[in-house]
Amino acid sequence: MKLEYILFGFGILLCLSGVGYLAAEYVKYLSDIGKMGSLLLAVGMFAFMGKYFESLGW
């Protein structure tokens, strides 16, 4: 497996871990608008990542 893909996976895991930690610690303090905004951005993030990997041919 190419080193590039391993680093990709590593980076994605770390990013998701960081977001998960922030979510566990601070999501309870978010306002309703903040929660909605975070949800929409999370959906958008995974959608764009999916389009990116689709364009890579995965």
Place this chain on the structure above:
Amino acid sequence: MATRRRNLFLYLALACFIGIIAIFIGDGYLGVYDALYITAGEREETIEPDFWQREDWVWSTGVNQGERVFFRYEVDNRQFSRYSGNVEVSVWRMQERVLNLASQPIAIAPFDKGQVEWIIDTTELKPGDILSEQSYQFSVIITREAIERKVILHVNPLTLPKPPVRVS
């Protein structure tokens, strides 16, 4: 062209990720948060800042008659500017103010904490019409600017009520 379009998706995903982080920091972390620490007997209860954001914003705790209850109200200023305010604490029973416990101005530096402490002696607050075998309640109301926090103290009786005598 295809590479440019592919990188655009990556940049948009990255922008969404940064947006999520910004919302967590801006809306979830930054601000002014308060916590209350209640020590009754040998146990300490902590009322976290997120408790007050729920619909059920009244905390209830129990204490024995004759005990003293120690309160520590902590204000965490997670802002880049200085926070100034006034904290007022009072005891209420049956919609009537019984006692003013504290009225203290606070000035907190950016990303620092300030606190107000007070003690409630249940002996001093015992209503005259209450027997030692009876329990009673009173409310401790903390007011900081437009924010109000309420804690209900349930004072347990000194002795248990005597069981009813059976008449044969």
